[in-house]
Amino acid sequence: MTEFNLLFNALAITEEHLKEDIQRTGVVQTVPKNSFIVEQHKYIKWLALVISGKVRVWQENEDRQILLYYVHPIQTCVLSLSATFRDCKSIINAKTEEETTIIKIPVRYVSEWSFKYKSWNRFTTHSFIMSYEDLLHSYKNLAFNKIDKRLLDYLRSFAQKNNSQSIDLSHNQLAKELGTTREVVSKILKQYELSGIVKLKFKQIELL
Amino acid sequence: MTEFNLLFNALAITEEHLKEDIQRTGVVQTVPKNSFIVEQHKYIKWLALVISGKVRVWQENEDRQILLYYVHPIQTCVLSLSATFRDCKSIINAKTEEETTIIKIPVRYVSEWSFKYKSWNRFTTHSFIMSYEDLLHSYKNLAFNKIDKRLLDYLRSFAQKNNSQSIDLSHNQLAKELGTTREVVSKILKQYELSGIVKLKFKQIELL
DNA sequence: GTAAACCTGTACCTTTTGTTACAGGTCAGA
DNA sequence: TCTGACCTGTAACAAAAGGTACAGGTTTAC
Numbered sequence: 166m167t168e169f170n171l172l173f174n175a176l177a178i179t180e181e182h183l184k185e186d187i188q189r190t191g192v193v194q195t196v197p198k199n200s201f202i203v204e205q206h207k208y209i210k211w212l213a214l215v216i217s218g219k220v221r222v223w224q225e226n227e228d229r230q231i232l233l234y235y236v237h238p239i240q241t242c243v244l245s246l247s248a249t250f251r252d253c254k255s256i257i258n259a260k261t262e263e264e265t266t267i268i269k270i271p272v273r274y275v276s277e278w279s280f281k282y283k284s285w286n287r288f289t290t291h292s293f294i295m296s297y298e299d300l301l302h303s304y305k306n307l308a309f310n311k312i313d314k315r316l317l318d319y320l321r322s323f324a325q326k327n328n329s330q331s332i333d334l335s336h337n338q339l340a341k342e343l344g345t346t347r348e349v350v351s352k353i354l355k356q357y358e359l360s361g362i363v364k365l366k367f368k369q370i371e372l373l
Numbered sequence: 374m375t376e377f378n379l380l381f382n383a384l385a386i387t388e389e390h391l392k393e394d395i396q397r398t399g400v401v402q403t404v405p406k407n408s409f410i411v412e413q414h415k416y417i418k419w420l421a422l423v424i425s426g427k428v429r430v431w432q433e434n435e436d437r438q439i440l441l442y443y444v445h446p447i448q449t450c451v452l453s454l455s456a457t458f459r460d461c462k463s464i465i466n467a468k469t470e471e472e473t474t475i476i477k478i479p480v481r482y483v484s485e486w487s488f489k490y491k492s493w494n495r496f497t498t499h500s501f502i503m504s505y506e507d508l509l510h511s512y513k514n515l516a517f518n519k520i521d522k523r524l525l526d527y528l529r530s531f532a533q534k535n536n537s538q539s540i541d542l543s544h545n546q547l548a549k550e551l552g553t554t555r556e557v558v559s560k561i562l563k564q565y566e567l568s569g570i571v572k573l574k575f576k577q578i579e580l581l
Numbered sequence: 582g583t584a585a586a587c588c589t590g591t592a593c594c595t596t597t598t599g600t601t602a603c604a605g606g607t608c609a610g611a
Numbered sequence: 612t613c614t615g616a617c618c619t620g621t622a623a624c625a626a627a628a629g630g631t632a633c634a635g636g637t638t639t640a641c
Binding site for chain 2: 229293305
């Protein structure tokens with residue numbers, strides 16, 4: 166099955182004209198691990214739809230960074246979506262975490278289609294809503310929870326998403342996801358290990 | 374000018390059919406100060422468009438709360454917008470801060486129109502984008518800045534929005550906007566007063 | 582097989598933020 | 612004018628989070 170067909174199926178796209186439009190204007194591209202898809206302060210020219218692989222989206226300061234979300238198949242980075250509706254610079258970074266295949270669509274079509282094709286309208290709207298609610302949850306989490314809880318939450322949701330009880334991340338990586346520092350993560354994890362909640366290995370954390 | 378016409382002007386709505394639809398299905402309502410427009414965990418049945426007045430939107434925990442944003446004329450609470458696309462319970466609270474006139478639109482029309490009418494599509498999309506970016510800024514702010522800076526930022530943007538150098542809020546109210554406690558706000562403000570950045574009065578802070 | 586790069590653990594200290602407790606000020610309404 | 616509700620200031624303390632420093636483990640690439 167072609168990448169395009171995968172996309173059409175996943176988004177429940179039935180309109181033949183939309184299919185044609187996407188196939189005519191979209192570009193299939195496979196990018197290696199650790200490539201930037203979107204870079205802070207740069208203009209967004211394409212909407213990237215992830216077909217396979219994984220993309221990490223985050224914000225950064227001088228010395229810290231914080232995860233916003235991951236883009237999995239078949240999703241799009243809602244921020245490039247938003248940029249498509251008014252030409253603007255990116256306020257986030259997005260980088261592949263593994264080899265990733267995307268379909269790139271020039272931004273100017275994205276809003277045009279949202280009025281022209283019902284399924285595209287549904288897709289963009291739905292993406293916005295989901296992303297907004299995700300961000301809202303993150304915001305609430307950040308505002309009200311201490312890092313020990315945020316860390317455990319992160320580990321659990323990571324485990325759930327990957328359908329495995331072990332998390333293959335270094336303390337440093339975890340710190341960056343949560344916007345804190347390595348030492349803090351090490352300390353908390355050690356606490357959790359002493360409480361019998363996790364088991365620590367090299368670059369791996371096992372949830373018990 | 375009627376409330377409806379105010380709305381049509383502000384949103385640049387030209388389609389006569391859309392105007393008719395809005396007038397037929399919308400309900401103009403003036404609600405007193407401190408009324409709930411949306412309540413956490415309750416179903417959202419209407420999309421409220423603020424015509425005049427001001428609505429505060431926030432999230433809360435057991436003992437804390439944090440401001441999300443204010444809805445001013447002519448805007449809508451993007452969360453009720455998102456709720457309209459899939460029947461769901463509210464995850465936020467919204468309350469009038471002064472007497473407020475709204476136009477309520479039953480949720481089922483909102484998504485329908487976004488495909489039917491170009492200007493409505495533009496309006497909903499635009500609302501989403503703006504709100505998303507606002508929230509993203511808040512998130513970054515919360516993640517990377519200490520409360521003293523967040524407080525000062527808040528005061529300055531408040532002053533700017535109200536076009537006045539004095540902020541008529543108690544320390545307690547400020548604490549709730551920022552998700553912290555009254556004592557912390559008092560201490561920081563006193564620091565700023567000693568540094569000559571603000572002047573403190575009863576229920577009023579003047580930016581110098 | 583070895584160096585360089587990265588990972589983990591931990592002790593100690595500092596800064597930031599929150600808590601408790603209390604004293605006194607301001608204001609609106611009875 | 613008195614009262615109760617709310618506001619402000621502040622000290623002393625506690626908890627949370629971050630920073631510094633260092634010791635030693637693991638992995639990868641040459």
